[in-house]
C-alpha cells in the first residue's frame with residue numbers, strides 16, 4: 001500500500017517526522033523510512049540555539065544543514081525548530097542584560113533564518129516556543145524576566161525581516177483542547193495580528209498520553225484559531241503509554257493518532273501533522289517520563305505498529 005506521504009499529498013497536507021542527525025547519518029533503515037514515508041521534516045535538536053550558536057557569534061550549521069540537505073534530496077519540506085525558547089539555549093544568552101539579550105536574539109534569528117531564506121525546502125519556523133504556563137500566564141523564563149512580553153513581537157518581526165516568505169509560528173504543548181493555555185495563545189495571536197506583528201501560524205505540539213484521555217474539542221480548538229486567519233499545524237505528535245505495551249494500549253494509541261490526523265484533515269487551515277520521531281528506538285519519552293514509552297508509529301525494530309495503520313488510513317480518507 002502507498003506510503004503516508006502519497007496519501008497526505010493527495011489531500012493537500014504534509015505528514016512529517018522530527019529527525020535526529022545521528023541515526024540519519026548512520027542507519028539505513030532510519031533514512032529509508034524517513035524518506036519513503038514522510039514529506040516534511042523538523043530537526044529534533046539540530047536547529048536549536050545550543051546547536052546553532054553555542055557561543056556568541058560562533059554559528060555551527062553542520063547538523064541543521066544535514067537535515068536540510070536530506071530534505072532537499074528527498075523532496076521534503078523543512079519546518080525550522082526553534083528560534084526563541086527557554087530550553088537548549090546556552091548560558092551566555094541567559095546571562096545577558098536586556099539590551100544585549102534583545103540584540104543577541106535578533107542577531108540569532110537573522111543568522112539562522114537568513115541562512116535558509118533562499119532555500120526552497122525551508123518554508124516555516126517555530127519563532128517562539130513554549131512561552132506560556134498551563135494556567136495561561138506568561139512563562140517566567142529568562143526571556144520574559146529580562147525582556148518582558150515584548151520579546152515575542154520582537155522575535156516575529158526579526159524573523160519576518162530575515163525571510164519575508166517564511167511562515168512564522170508560535171508553538172506550545174497542552175494546547176490541543178480549549179483551555180487556559182490555548183486561550184492565552186489565542187488572545188495573544190489575535191492581539192499581535194491586530195498590531196501588524198507577523199504571526200502566520202500556530203503549532204500544537206500534541207504530546208499525548210493514553211492515560212490522560214483524548215482532547216475531544218481538538219478540532220473545535222483548531223477551528224477557532226483558523227478563524228483568526230492563521231495556519232494551524234500539528235508539530236510534535238506522539239502518544240505515550242505506561243510500559244509495557246499491550247495490544248489494548250496499542251489499540252487505544254491508534255485511535256488517538258487517528259483522531260489527530262482526522263482533526264487536521266477536517267480543518268482547511270491545518271497544513272499537516274508532524275510526528276515527534278517515528279521509531280520507538282529514538283524517542284524523548286522514556287528519558288523524560290520514567291516507565292513510559294512506545295509513543296511512536298514504528299517499534300524499536302522498525303516494524304509498523306497499529307498506530308501506523310491508523311495514520312495511514314486516516315490520511316487515505318478511510
Ligand code: G3I
Pocket residue numbers: 044045087088129173205236283284
Ligand atoms: O547531545 C548531547 C550529548 O552530547 C550528551 O552526551 C548527552 C548526555 O545527556 O546529551 C545530549 O543532548 C541531549 C539532546 O536531547 C540530544 O540528544 C540532551 O541531553 C537532551 O535533554 C535533549 O532532549 C531533547 C529535548 O527536547 C530537550 O529539550 C529531545 O531530544 C527532544 O526530543 C526534545 O524536544 C522537545 C521540543 O524541542 C519542544 N517541545 C517538547 C519536546 C519534547 O521535550
